[in-house]
Amino acid sequence: MSSQRRSSRPSSAASRTSMSAQSDVETKLECRAAFLGRYDDIRDEIDSKDDLMTLLQQTGRNPSSRVISKYWTRNTESLTFDDFVDICRREPVTSEDELMRAFRKIDVNGDGYISLDELFKVMTTKGEKMSRSEVKAMIDEVDENKDGRLDYKEGNKFFYTEFSHMVISTAEDYKKMSIRMMEKKEKRKLKKKDGEVTPRRERDDTSLGSQLSVRSSASDKLTSPRQRSSLTHPEMNAQNRKSSRQSVAAEVFHNAGRRPSKHSITSEAANVSLPRSESRQSLLSHDMDDEDLSKGRRESRPRSAGRAGRGQEPNNIRDWTGVSSKGAFFLDDESGMVTHSYSLVLSEDTEVWITIQPLRIGESGESLDGTVIDTALFVLNADDNSLVAFTENRDSKGKYSLRCSLSMGTYTLIPFTTGCRLKPRRDTSTKDAKLITKDKEGKIALTRAFRKALEEIFEMADLDGNGLLSRDEFNWYNLRTSGEEIADDEWQVVEDNIDLEKGEITRTGFLRLNEMEADDNEGDTEDLWITLNGMGFNKSLILDEACPFLLRVYAEACDDPELTVTGLDANKEKINEAVCELAISKGEPSKVRGMKDLTMYTYSNDHRAMIVVDNKSKTRVKIELDCSKRRGLVSHTGSLVAAVTASPQTAVVGHHILPLDDRGDFSVVCEESILK
Numbered sequence: 001m002s003s004q005r006r007s008s009r010p011s012s013a014a015s016r017t018s019m020s021a022q023s024d025v026e027t028k029l030e031c032r033a034a035f036l037g038r039y040d041d042i043r044d045e046i047d048s049k050d051d052l053m054t055l056l057q058q059t060g061r062n063p064s065s066r067v068i069s070k071y072w073t074r075n076t077e078s079l080t081f082d083d084f085v086d087i088c089r090r091e092p093v094t095s096e097d098e099l100m101r102a103f104r105k106i107d108v109n110g111d112g113y114i115s116l117d118e119l120f121k122v123m124t125t126k127g128e129k130m131s132r133s134e135v136k137a138m139i140d141e142v143d144e145n146k147d148g149r150l151d152y153k154e155g156n157k158f159f160y161t162e163f164s165h166m167v168i169s170t171a172e173d174y175k176k177m178s179i180r181m182m183e184k185k186e187k188r189k190l191k192k193k194d195g196e197v198t199p200r201r202e203r204d205d206t207s208l209g210s211q212l213s214v215r216s217s218a219s220d221k222l223t224s225p226r227q228r229s230s231l232t233h234p235e236m237n238a239q240n241r242k243s244s245r246q247s248v249a250a251e252v253f254h255n256a257g258r259r260p261s262k263h264s265i266t267s268e269a270a271n272v273s274l275p276r277s278e279s280r281q282s283l284l285s286h287d288m289d290d291e292d293l294s295k296g297r298r299e300s301r302p303r304s305a306g307r308a309g310r311g312q313e314p315n316n317i318r319d320w321t322g323v324s325s326k327g328a329f330f331l332d333d334e335s336g337m338v339t340h341s342y343s344l345v346l347s348e349d350t351e352v353w354i355t356i357q358p359l360r361i362g363e364s365g366e367s368l369d370g371t372v373i374d375t376a377l378f379v380l381n382a383d384d385n386s387l388v389a390f391t392e393n394r395d396s397k398g399k400y401s402l403r404c405s406l407s408m409g410t411y412t413l414i415p416f417t418t419g420c421r422l423k424p425r426r427d428t429s430t431k432d433a434k435l436i437t438k439d440k441e442g443k444i445a446l447t448r449a450f451r452k453a454l455e456e457i458f459e460m461a462d463l464d465g466n467g468l469l470s471r472d473e474f475n476w477y478n479l480r481t482s483g484e485e486i487a488d489d490e491w492q493v494v495e496d497n498i499d500l501e502k503g504e505i506t507r508t509g510f511l512r513l514n515e516m517e518a519d520d521n522e523g524d525t526e527d528l529w530i531t532l533n534g535m536g537f538n539k540s541l542i543l544d545e546a547c548p549f550l551l552r553v554y555a556e557a558c559d560d561p562e563l564t565v566t567g568l569d570a571n572k573e574k575i576n577e578a579v580c581e582l583a584i585s586k587g588e589p590s591k592v593r594g595m596k597d598l599t600m601y602t603y604s605n606d607h608r609a610m611i612v613v614d615n616k617s618k619t620r621v622k623i624e625l626d627c628s629k630r631r632g633l634v635s636h637t638g639s640l641v642a643a644v645t646a647s648p649q650t651a652v653v654g655h656h657i658l659p660l661d662d663r664g665d666f667s668v669v670c671e672e673s674i675l676k
Contacts, residue, residue: 024089031085033182034058037405040316045078055084060093067091312393314353314403320554323563326359326463329375329417330480330536331424331545335570340463340476342413342551343382343566349407350557354379356391356415357399359548372398373421374608374658375549378578382410385574387581394607396662408558414571414578415549418608418656419636422547425538433541435525436518444519451511453532453541458510460535460548463565468504472565479568481534580651583612592623592672598646600625600654600672609657609668615646622646622675625654629669632660643675 034055046052049072056063071087327340356377379389388411391400435450461469461477475486498509521527536546555561587603597616615621628640636656646652659666
C-alpha cells in the first residue's frame with residue numbers, strides 16, 4: 001500500500017519521544033487486541049472511516065468527527081495496523097474533563113442538571129441510540145438523591161468522581177477482555193499449527209429438494225439506517241462484568257463498542273443490534289439539533305455500508321466449529337405462524353457466524369411470484385428475553401446472516417418470517433389428490449403422489465439432516481400433526497412394527513407407518529389429510545403453508561457449541577417485543593404531529609422495513625400508518641394503509657414491509673394520522 005494511496009498516514013516520531021518504552025508496548029498490545037477483535041489478521045487493513053472510529057473507541061479514545069478527518073481524508077482508501085498504532089500514539093484516551101464537557105453540551109437549558117428528557121433526546125437522535133428505559137436506568141444508577149436528573153456541577157463529588165470513574169474503569173475492563181480474547185485466538189492458532197485440529201461438528205450440507213446455495217454473495221451489504229451496528233451479548237466473562245446500568249452509562253459516554261451486561265449495546269461491525277449510528281459520532285461532537293424528531297413524514301432509504309466484509313462469511317470459516325439444524329415455519333389457524341425455536345449454549349466467549357435460509361421443497365421457499373420467503377433470526381438473552389442480535393444481512397438467494405461476538409452462556413434463537421410472503425392459501429376449491437389405492441383383494445397402498453409428499457415431510461422432520469428420525473424428531477412431527485407428544489407405549493408400537501437404524505426411523509419405516517395408519521382406518525383418508533394439512537400441504541399435495549429452513553451456527557473460539565430444538569410454537573409476544581426493541585433502538589424516530597408522547601420509528605435496510613409506534617402517554621391511541629406512497633411494496637397486514645392501536649405505555653408493530661421484487665430499489669415513506 002503506497003503512501004499516495006493512504007495520504008493521511010500519520011507520522012509518529014514526535015509523539016514517540018514523549019512516551020516510555022513500557023507505555024509504548026502497552027499501546028501496541030491494546031491496539032493489537034482491538035484490531036484482532038475486528039479483523040481476522042494483523043495484515044488486514046482498515047478500509048472505512050467507521051472502522052477507524054470504532055477501533056479508536058475500543059482502545060479508550062473518543063475522537064470527534066474532526067479528529068477522524070485528520071487521519072481519514074477524501075483520498076484515504078485504507079490504513080494498516082501500523083498506521084492505527086501511530087494514530088493511537090498521537091490521540092490521548094478520553095479524560096474525565098472531556099466527559100464533563102460532554103455533559104455540559106447535553107444540558108440544553110444550562111441549569112446545571114441533565115433531565116431524562118434532555119438525555120433521552122440526545123440518545124435517541126444522535127450517536128448510540130438507546131431506549132427510554134435504558135436512559136432512565138443509566139440516570140437511576142448515579143442519581144443519588146433520586147430526583148430523576150443528573151447534577152454535574154463542580155461541587156457534586158458523587159457525580160463527577162463516581163460516574164467518571166465508572167466510565168473509565170469499564171473501558172479498562174474492555175481493554176483487558178480484548179487482550180484475553182486475542183491471546184485465546186493466538187493459542188488456538190498455535191495448536192492448529194502443531195497439528196491439534198479443532199473438531200468440526202457440523203454435519204454435511206443438507207437439502208430439501210433443491211436446497212438454496214449456502215455461500216454468501218460477495219455483494220452482501222449492510223444497509224440499515226443504523227448500518228454497521230451489531231446487537232450482541234457482551235464478550236466479557238461474568239466475573240469481569242459491571243452492573244447493567246453501569247454498562248449502559250459506559251456505552252453512552254465512552255462509546256467503547258461493547259456494553260458488558262445482558263442488555264448491552266455492542267458495536268460489532270456487520271450485523272444487527274441495538275444502537276449505533278451509521279457514522280458513529282462521538283458524544284463530544286454532538287450538536288443539539290432535533291429537527292428530525294419534528295418531522296411527521298419519514299422516508300427511509302438504505303445507506304451505504306461501512307466495511308461490508310464484516311457482513312460476509314469469514315475467510316477462515318473452515319477452522320470454526322459448526323452446528324446446524326433444520327426447522328420450518330407453519331401457518332396455523334389459531335396462532336397465525338408457528339416455528340421451531342432453539343437454545344444455543346456457548347462454553348466460551350467467541351465470535352459467531354450465524355445463517356438462516358429457506359429450503360425449497362415442492363413449492364416452499366418461494367411465493368407464487370417466485371420471490372424467496374424471508375427467513376430471519378432473532379438472538380435473545382435466555383435469562384430475560386432481551387434482544388441480543390438480529391440477522392440484517394441478506395444475499396441474493398435469501399440467506400440471512402449475522403456475525404457478532406457472544407459471551408459464554410445460553411441464548412434463545414427464534415426464526416422469524418414477516419408473513420408478507422408466506423400467507424394463508426386463498427383458493428380451497430382444488431379437487432383432493434388421491435392418497436391411496438386398493439387392489440382387487442382390498443389391499444391398501446399409497447399413491448405415488450402421496451408417497452412423494454410423505455418423503456418431503458420426512459425431510460422436514462429430519463432436523464439434524466442425518467437421513468433418520470430420532471424419537472425427539474418424530475415427537476416434533478407428532479406435536480405438529482396431532483398436538484400430542486409420543487408416549488412410551490406409542491413409541492413401543494413404532495419399535496415393534498418397523499425396523500429401526502441406530503434406534504431411529506428410516507425413510508422406508510416412516511412410509512410404512514403411514515401405510516399402517518391408512519390400513520387401520522380401512523381406507524378413510526381423513527386422518528391422513530389432517531397430517532398433510534398440519535405440515536402445510538394443500539389438497540393438490542403442494543407445500544404452500546409452510547417454509548422449511550436451515551439454521552447454521554459457527555463459533556470461532558468455542559469447540560463445543562450446543563444447538564438444541566426447544567419448541568414449536570408462535571413466539572408471538574417475544575417476537576413483537578424484539579421487533580419493537582430493534583426498531584426503537586435503531587430506527588429513525590418521528591414525532592407524531594400533535595402528540596407529545598407518541599413516536600413513530602422506521603427501521604429500514606435494503607430488503608425490509610419495520611414500523612413501530614411507541615406510546616409513552618397515559619391514554620390509548622389509534623393511529624393510521626400509510627405507506628402507499630411507494631409502489632412495489634407489500635405489508636404483513638395485507639394493506640399498505642393500516643390502523644393500529646397502541647395501549648398506554650406500550651409499543652406496537654405497525655408494518656413489516658418487503659419489496660415485491662427483491663432485485664429493485666427499496667425505500668419506504670410512511671405518513672401517520674391519529675384516528676378518532
